[in-house]
Structure formats: C-alpha cells, structure tokens
Amino acid sequence: MPTIWEKSDQMVSLLQDEVQQNDNPTVDLRDYIRTTMWDIFGLVVLGHDFQTLEKPNTGAKARFSGILRSLNGPAIKWGYFIINYIDIRPLLVIFSPLLMKSPAGKALAQIRNTIRRAIDDKESRSHKKPLEEDHLGIDITAVSMTSGIFPTSELVDNGMLFLTAGPNSTGTAVEWAIYELGRHPEMQTRLREEITQACSQGGGLLRSVDVQNLSYLSAVVNETIRCYPFVPLSPRVAERDTTLLGERIPQGTVVLTVVEAFNRDESLWGEDADAFRPERWLGEGREGSGGAVSNYAMLSFGAGPGACIGQGYARVMVAVMVASLVSRFDIELVNAETAGKLRAAPFKRSEEGMLVRLKVLE
Secondary structure, three states, X not given: OHHHHHHHHXXXXXXXXXXXXXXXXXXXXXXXXXXXXXXXXXXXXXXXXXXXXXXXXXXXXXXXXXXHHHHOOHHHHHHHXXXXXXXXXXXXXXXXXXXXXXXXXXXXXXXXXXXXXXXXXXXXXXXXXXXXXXXXXXXXXXXXXXXXXXXXXXXXXXXXXXXXXXXXXXXXXXXXXXXXXXXXXXXXXXXXXXXXXXXHHOOOOHHHOOHHHOHHHHHHHHHHHHHOOOOOEEEEEOOOOEEXXXXXXXXXXXXXXXXXXXXXXXXXXXXXOOOOOHHHHOOOOOOOOOOOOOOOOOOOOOOHHHOOOOHXXXXXXXXXXXXXXXXXXXXXXXXXXXXXXXEOXXXXXXXXXXXXXXXXXX
C-alpha cells in the first residue's frame, strides 16, 4: 500500500505541475496512469523502481510502450481474434524464435533480462544471509524466493506476467473509472465529498485513509470492473472430454466465455444492467454482490479455483489512484462523446484514450 500511495502522489504532483505551467492544457491521462502502473508493479513485483515517472525518457518506458504498441498492431488484432476459436499454443512453440526477433520481442527480452538480474541479485544476497532474515525485501519475488515454492525459471515467468498484463489491465480500469466520473459530474462530486470527509477525520492526509472502507469509492471501483472487464472474452481449452449444459465438449475444444455478457446480463443484474450505476453496490448485503442473483454474475476476475489471485490488490490499486486524482482535481472529459469508442485489442481500451482538462482544487 505505501508504494501505491507514493507513486500516486508523485503522479498527481506531476499532473499539477503540467496544469499550472501550461495554463490548463488538455492532458492525456492514459500516459500518466500507464507510467505510474509500470513503476508500481516494478516495486511490488521485483522491488525495482523503473523510474518511468521521474525519468520518462529512459529506456524502460520506451520498452514498455513498445510492447503496448505491438499489442495494438494489426497482426495482434487478428491473432487475438483467432485464438478465441483455435488453440494456437503449438504454433507459438514453432514461431516463437521469429517473434522474439521483432521489436516487441526484443522489448520483452530486455524486460525479461531486468527481471532475471533482479532475481539473480536476490539469490546472491540469499547466499550471504539466511532466507529467514528480511533482507531480500517484501516484494512478490522476494516472498516467493523465501518460500522456496517456485524455481527461478517460474519466478521469471511470473514476473513477466505481472509486469506486462498487470499494468495494462489495472491501468485500463482506472481509465474507465475516470471516463465515467468525467461523464457524470454528480458522481465525481459525491465521491470527492466522501474522500474529503474521510480525510478530515483522519488528520487531513489522504494516504491515512483506508480506501477499502470508503463505500462509494468501492462502489465506483466495483461498477467500473463490472462494466469494463479487463478481458471481455476469455478463451479456455478443454483438457479432457466433458459436457456443458448437456452439450458434448471434446478434448482440445476452445470454449469462449463472453465475460461482458455475464457482467451485463439483465437476468442477473436487473433491467439497468447496461447502466453505470455505483449505487447498486450500496446497502446492506449488496457491498460484495451488487444485488446480483448469482456468484457468477461478474466474471471480470474469473471464478472458482481459477479466479485471479491478484484481484484484491487490483481493486486497492484502482481505488487509490482514483481517490488521488479525484481529491486533487476537478476532472472534465474533453472527448466525452468519442472516448467510449473501443480499440480492437486484448484489453478493453478506448481508441482515443482519456483526454481531460484538470482544475486544481484548493
């Protein structure tokens, strides 16, 4: 939590400087959110600060940006469409050497090397002191090494997953939260009043507030995740012959779960299922369900044993960043009419991004 607050504070300070120095310019909030996420995940996963906020012209930001550009390229768009219907894992084994020679592949290799160096450094230190001593840090990699559960190769793979998928999915949720708050000033005002009241009771410091106890903020986060799932389509491959609602599913069949269809199903959420309405999460017994009639009504994080292990952390991260922005700025969405146009990509992203005008609050 301290890491998230520190980087969010830093983001807000940089935004405030830009606004004050350039006489209320139009700001691409996506770039700030994305950069902040990379720094947070670097510290949380590796104990390594990429410093993309302080040093935006460093190679780290260029590498991450290169990967994002590749994820939105024409080939990836077609590839993402195909994997919804065909198991392409055997093809990836064949073509992976060629893919790694592409600009995106080279960027991935550089990030992988950064992860490997961080792990090697921790392993080197572990030989000098007992693993029980807290000298490796409290990041995910250090904790995993101390437990001894994962071999080094899996630590590297897990680090890659966290650093590439994590910032994209969580950062996108923050963008959509800002989109809806910008479109609904009354929601933004209500949220700011809740945060201000909590701050006044907690000594005036936002970071002293337990954001998980702010009911309306939690409702905004939950409703954002419901309406804008990180991955709208979730393909799965049947590992053995099975059945689904009486339909025979042979081994190897790709089963496509349309996450957003569940998240917006009127039979599960009511007639206003398509509306962004945080109030559905407020009231006794509704905080964790939103009033839905099934535990499987929202599949943004999956469900059951395969549910996303980082969902709790993702909710907190979105809450902290949204609270930091709303408490410091009045947010006007410049492209309110067009920001909702989607880009064909693995993540549900806006084609244009979130272009805003920010008014610094006293």
